[in-house]
Amino acid sequence: MSKLSLSTISPLIIQSEIRSMSVECDRVGGINLAQGICDTEAPSFVVEQAMAAIREGHNIYTRLDGIAALRQAIGAKLLRHNAIAADPDTEILVTAGATGAFYAACLALLNPGDEVLVFEPFYGYHLSTLTSLRMVPVVVPLAAPDFELDPALLRQAITPRTRAIVLNTPSNPSGKVFSLAELQIIANIAIEHDLFVFCDEIYEYFLFDGARHISLATLPGMAERTITISGFSKTFSITGWRVGYLTASSRWIPSIGYFHDLTYICSPAPLQHGAAAGLLKLSQSFYEGLSTEYQQKRDQLCAALRAAGLTPFVPAGAYYVLADSSRIPGTTAPQKARNLLAATGVASVAGSAFFAEGRGDNLLRFCFGKRPHDLDRACAALQTL
Ligand SMILES: Cc1ncc(COP(=O)(O)O)c(C=O)c1O
Structure with missing residues (x-):
């Protein structure tokens, strides 16, 4: 047998479902609520200080x-x-x-x-x-x-x-x-x-x-x-x-x-x-502001999911929500995520990416660490389901 082969663990490390959904989302020009990239603005002071440090x-x-x-x-x-x-x-x-x-x-x-x-x-x-x-x-x-x-x-x-x-x-x-x-x-x-x-x-x-x-x-x-x-x-x-x-x-x-x-x-x-x-x-108010801002985003996304018949498990922290995807066609969560993307242009992540084999197939994960405009568009698009 050739020694030119992958290591024994390589096949066990499957490409992250999150990344592959992001690739698929870019391909169809969708709104990416899949990856936790949090594309909201960085505090300008932090950016300026990093640029000053380079100079x-x-x-x-x-x-x-x-x-x-x-x-x-x-x-x-x-x-x-x-x-x-x-x-x-x-x-x-x-x-x-x-x-x-x-x-x-x-x-x-x-x-x-x-x-x-x-x-x-x-x-x-x-x-x-x-x-x-x-x-x-x-x-x-x-x-x-x-x-x-x-x-x-x-x-x-x-x-x-x-x-x-x-x-x-x-x-x-x-x-x-x-x-x-x-x-x-x-x-x-x-x-x-x-x-x-x-x-x-x-x-x-x-x-x-x-x-x-x-x-x-x-x-x-x-x-x-x-x-x-x-x-x-x-x-x-x-x-x-x-x-x-x-x-x-x-x-x-x-x-x-x-x-x-x-x-x-x-x-x-x-x-x-x-x-x-x-x-x-940055003072305490900056950090408190994060919770206020993201709680509003959570509520906005959860309301849109509920209206779309994708019942959310309302999160107490972080910036993701798992939602019940039973009503979306498909037998596996990756199929459901792709079908939702095709139907609405909204990318999510298959729930199965977060569970052991055979579980999480009726869940999708949506990220609300997004700019207001993108979240608005995604919420409106979900209503078309
Ligand atoms: C639970 C958890 N830990 C760590 C990370 C990655 O953090 P970092 O960018 O600091 O490596 C993420 C990013 O999504 C995460 O969700």
């Missing part, structure tokens, strides 16, 4: 853990907003987005064959990253319509090979915000079984109807075992900049930083300056 010559590699100004600004923000006390010199790592943070943390802390619990519906990158690194994702379903945590299911999924849990709150795609009681259950189980928890909090500022974001790392006994991941892609609408971070115990940071350096070297230098300036300058 001032901040165009070379930074330290592998990021520029001091950004680590310090993140440290202050973590204390203020998350009640996490992190030393900017030893407990914070600036990364190439939350994606780079998760990848490097998995490489540094997990071994091939380790089982990692992932709540379903899940964010596909979490699963695919684990699979690509030869770890074994184990899916723990959360029950619709509220996607409540069932402690018995979580316990059942644990085996002697379980090393970690992945938590995403607020969650993509369900918009679930884990309650303190649920976080306490996860913390108890993590402590009892001596597990790491990778906590992806990238949507921490997108909260609706008074929902409260709690960082798992602040629960007793969790600081050392929690890797808290977040970033600026969503908050500052700069998904293409690739600036994120993680905070963890100083026991883990050097190794995670080393693996991040191997893959990315650093997050783009001038863009780190832009993000730092934004963190320092």
Whole structure:
């Protein structure tokens, strides 16, 4: 047999359904509510400061853990907003987005064959990253319509090979915000079984109807075992900049930083300056404004979906909504997504992209991180269904 072949895991990493819907949407000139690209305006101050940094010559590699100004600004923000006390010199790592943070943390802390619990519906990158690194994702379903945590299911999924849990709150795609009681259950189980928890909090500022974001790392006994991941892609609408971070115990940071350096070297230098300036300058009202703005967008999209007969599971956070697609022709979710695109010009993502095999076929995910004009057009187009 020829040695010129794909690796054994390559066929398991299927091209993200989200990207393929975006390609299809561009082909037919549709309105893209598929990808979470959040094409709303970035704060102009952040953009100006990044451009100034380029002109001032901040165009070379930074330290592998990021520029001091950004680590310090993140440290202050973590204390203020998350009640996490992190030393900017030893407990914070600036990364190439939350994606780079998760990848490097998995490489540094997990071994091939380790089982990692992932709540379903899940964010596909979490699963695919684990699979690509030869770890074994184990899916723990959360029950619709509220996607409540069932402690018995979580316990059942644990085996002697379980090393970690992945938590995403607020969650993509369900918009679930884990309650303190649920976080306490996860913390108890993590402590009892001596597990790491990778906590992806990238949507921490997108909260609706008074929902409260709690960082798992602040629960007793969790600081050392929690890797808290977040970033600026969503908050500052700069998904293409690739600036994120993680905070963890100083026991883990050097190794995670080393693996991040191997893959990315650093997050783009001038863009780190832009993000730092934004963190320092933007006041609480900017962050509160995000929740207000996105709650309106959520309500607008949910109303349009309801009117179109696609009953939404109204999210408490993030900027996606899962909707019941039973009335759209097709037997699989990808077929339904394509049929909806053909009928209305609105691109969504097949729900099956967020569930284990055989589930999610009657769901579609719509993103409302969109400019008002595009959201208006999409909502109007859905009415033609
Ligand atoms: C849950 C979740 N984590 C991480 C990311 C990616 O974040 P970043 O752009 O910081 O890599 C996304 C983007 O859609 C996401 O939904």
